[in-house]
Amino acid sequence: MFTTRAVRDDGGTSRSSGAESGGDWVITGRKFFSSNARTSKFVIVMAVTDPDVSAYRGMSMFLVPSDTPGIRMERHLGLMSEAPDEGMHALIEYDGVRVPGDALLGGEGQAFAIAQTRLGGGRVHHAMRVVGQCQKALDMMAERALSRETQGSRLADKQLVQADLADSYAQLQQFRLFVLHTAWQIDRYQDYKRVRKDISAIKFLTPKVLHDIVYRSMHLHGALGVSNEMPFADMWTGAAVMAVVDGPSEIHKVTVAKDLLRGYEAASGPWPSQHLPARREWARKQLENM
Numbered sequence: 070m071f072t073t074r075a076v077r078d079d080g081g082t083s084r085s086s087g088a089e090s091g092g093d094w095v096i097t098g099r100k101f102f103s104s105n106a107r108t109s110k111f112v113i114v115m116a117v118t119d120p121d122v123s124a125y126r127g128m129s130m131f132l133v134p135s136d137t138p139g140i141r142m143e144r145h146l147g148l149m150s151e152a153p154d155e156g157m158h159a160l161i162e163y164d165g166v167r168v169p170g171d172a173l174l175g176g177e178g179q180a181f182a183i184a185q186t187r188l189g190g191g192r193v194h195h196a197m198r199v200v201g202q203c204q205k206a207l208d209m210m211a212e213r214a215l216s217r218e219t220q221g222s223r224l225a226d227k228q229l230v231q232a233d234l235a236d237s238y239a240q241l242q243q244f245r246l247f248v249l250h251t252a253w254q255i256d257r258y259q260d261y262k263r264v265r266k267d268i269s270a271i272k273f274l275t276p277k278v279l280h281d282i283v284y285r286s287m288h289l290h291g292a293l294g295v296s297n298e299m300p301f302a303d304m305w306t307g308a309a310v311m312a313v314v315d316g317p318s319e320i321h322k323v324t325v326a327k328d329l330l331r332g333y334e335a336a337s338g339p340w341p342s343q344h345l346p347a348r349r350e351w352a353r354k355q356l357e358n359m
């Protein structure tokens with residue numbers, strides 16, 4: 070789906086070492102949601118450099134100073150809980166942006182591989198930050214349950230509240246251990262591709278865990294919880310954002326399923342391998358042969 074193009078232009082005025090490294094590149098296109106571009110000295114642009122090969126090999130990355138002629142920040146979008154002037158995610162137009170050959174980040178055609186490596190670690194970081202957010206929400210929930218009395222008892226003494234606390238604790242512990250295990254595998258194998266299934270799994274669990282625990286905590290705070298005097302709005306927005314940023318959950322589920330299925334084979338006949346009549350027949354034959 071990438072349409073932003075970078076084209077070699079050997080006839081361009083070479084401003085630096087561009088000539089030695091194969092001439093300038095001219096970038097044309099648009100990008101939505103470039104985080105922190107507002108305050109960055111440079112941007113990383115991923116553009117199609119060879120439209121005739123697969124997207125995995127036909128895109129390259131460029132380091133481009135933000136003040137390069139032809140870069141226009143159309144506007145800076147914010148997230149839904151932020152004030153209109155706080156936006157940090159830019160819509161950027163690249164109109165014939167000329168960069169020297171050495172602006173290439175990595176090799177030509179390597180953008181996809183670089184992006185996947187960066188995103189692998191980034192996704193685990195998202196998950197780690199969410200472990201912290203969930204722990205904070207659970208701490209707030211426990212404190213509120215012990216502090217607030219209504220209808221003759223503390224919230225902490227009501228069994229439905231206890232169920233919410235127990236569910237949140239168990240969900241967080243499961244998630245925390247899964248994230249730790251994934252990070253441990255990355256350390257051990259130094260190979261994001263090998264750990265891709267678990268990285269995608271924690272990525273799509275991240276918004277769900279954050280959503281569930283923050284919702285219970287916010288709800289337990291009643292009116293105060295939905296007010297602007299508690300920090301729930303940002304956490305709540307975070308759950309929605311986590312389901313989209315660095316790839317929507319659906320895509321990560323597809324990755325997990327495909328990777329998982331690689332470890333299995335279709336049954337050899339019309340029946341599943343655990344079909345009981347066939348298993349019984351197999352066991353009977355084993356007994357006969359004994």
Ligand SMILES: Cc1cc2nc3c(=O)[nH]c(=O)nc-3n(C[C@H](O)[C@H](O)[C@H](O)COP(=O)(O)OP(=O)(O)OC[C@H]3O[C@@H](n4cnc5c(N)ncnc54)[C@H](O)[C@@H]3O)c2cc1C
Nearest residue numbers: 101102103104105158310312313314315316317318319320
């Ligand atoms: C806070 C934030 C910061 C970001 N920062 C950056 C950045 O710095 N640089 C950058 O390059 N990008 C950035 N992005 C962009 C981000 O990578 C994309 O938003 C994300 O990959 C989803 O793409 P999209 O928004 O085009 O959604 P779409 O691809 O249009 O998907 C929208 C929805 O369609 C559905 N969908 C999509 N694909 C499938 C599928 N295969 N099967 C079933 N359903 C599907 C899902 O419900 C999905 O949520 C940022 C996004 C956010 C929210």
